[in-house]
Amino acid sequence: MGGMSTWELGAMKPHLFAALCTVAGHHKREKTEWIAQRLMSTPVRCVHDRGDGTCPMHLQEMIWKLFRENDHPDFSTVLTNTADHFRVHEEAYCANEDLYRWFLQRTCGMHTVGTVDASETIKPPPAG
Numbered sequence: 001m002g003g004m005s006t007w008e009l010g011a012m013k014p015h016l017f018a019a020l021c022t023v024a025g026h027h028k029r030e031k032t033e034w035i036a037q038r039l040m041s042t043p044v045r046c047v048h049d050r051g052d053g054t055c056p057m058h059l060q061e062m063i064w065k066l067f068r069e070n071d072h073p074d075f076s077t078v079l080t081n082t083a084d085h086f087r088v089h090e091e092a093y094c095a096n097e098d099l100y101r102w103f104l105q106r107t108c109g110m111h112t113v114g115t116v117d118a119s120e121t122i123k124p125p126p127a128g
Helices: 003-012 029-038 061-069 087-093 098-104
Strands: 020-023 044-049 075-080
Touching (some): 003 029, 020 098, 029 061, 061 075
Parallel strands (some): 020 044, 044 075
16 A cells, blocks of 8 residues: 555544554645544654655655644654665665564554454545
């Protein structure tokens, strides 16, 4: 799943996820506050490259700022210098086990595997 889908699905159903991580992520600017508000209780890690020309880092900095200003209890960024949108994925998933350890240290607050009601309706995000 890409970064935008990670942000939006995570914000629509934050109770379904023990944690979220965007890698070279992107989101619609008009949804920044909505996403940040919805994910204040969900662990979030963002892996991004400083030189990413496909999804420029400065477009993500506002959501990161909102998490920090509102004292998100489990938010972090991992910044790389590979200067390549695609190589940052290798850095996140292949260079070491840090991301996997981070995920495994988190647990769902409301749901665990097998308890999600499949008939639950997903409400769309606000129109933007």
